[in-house]
Amino acid sequence: MxxxxxxxxxxxxxxxxxxxxxxxxxxxxxxxxxxxxxxxxxxxxxxxxxxxxxxxxxxxxxxxxxxxxxxxxxxxxxxxxxxxxxxxxxxxxxxxxxPDGSWEPSTAFRSGTFEMTGVPDKLGILGPNFVAGKPNKYMWHFWGEPEKLTGQLEISAMKQGTNTLLSLFHAQLAPGKLNGADASMPSNLMLPSEGRWRLLAFIDGELLGSIVVDVAAQ
Missing domain, CATH: 2.60.40.10 (Immunoglobulins)
Known part of the structure; x- marks a missing residue:
């Protein structure tokens, strides 16, 4: 049926x-x-x-x-x-x-004059390496049609070996060209413990994609 x-x-x-x-x-x-x-x-x-x-x-x-x-x-x-x-x-x-996705760290790629981490032509993050318990500023970049990049942006994270989603950031996203991307958003992020983490980007509740990063001990 x-x-x-x-x-x-x-x-x-x-x-x-x-x-x-x-x-x-x-x-x-x-x-x-x-x-x-x-x-x-x-x-x-x-x-x-x-x-x-x-x-x-x-x-x-x-x-x-x-x-x-x-x-x-x-x-x-x-x-x-x-x-x-x-x-x-x-x-x-x-x-x-x-099945679980790959936990290999996401690759670096160049867009405009900057090198960022993520998925080329999909999503990328620009900023310093992550250190456990230390907040820092990161610029998110997104590629796609304007209607798909308009709405409530949510960034969540999951640590390798767990099944817990940690909500990190919320903001309203709108298209706007920057560094070769179709939309961007500054964010202040902090991951609480060292290890490997998957950052997940949602727009209006729909998962756009994910980025895997390593978090160093403080």
Missing amino acids: IEALPGGDLQAGLPAGAWWNLNLPKEDLAGKTIRIDALHDSTGTRLTELVPTKLTEANRYKDSLFRISSRLALPLPGVWTFQIYLDDLSTGSVDIEV
Whole structure:
């Protein structure tokens, strides 16, 4: 009745994309609004996988099959339960096992006249090396379409070997060219302990991507 087809590069910390197949009578689908919520089984972390979206004839894949896509960008590894709602009525659920992403430190790349750390043409951070317990200023850079870079920016972090998300920073993001990027945001960040950390950037609750950094002892 409900089938999830995740992208082949599914891993925690990175958008993978997914197709959702709804094999229901067409009269039960056309014109209805679908929403998909996600629950991380071991921590109780909740997020919206697909905001309320109206199903139209454009979503018809076969006579009795409707198909819709989502970003499938999940911050934590483990089992996630996806609950599907049609017009706010629970229709079914799908469980997906999400493998952990790479913990190799993110690479350095050059944009404009600066060298930053992150994912070229996606997101990067400019600033000093991280030292445990020491706050410092860091400039975030983002690439993409203006509508995707407008909204509430949240930076969270997870330490290697844990499943706890630590919220670090919130601000309203808007497009604006800087250092070759399409949007940027100054931030004041502090990671509490030494070790390897994954920084996760969300815009309006959607995971844009992640950066892995090493944090030195103070």
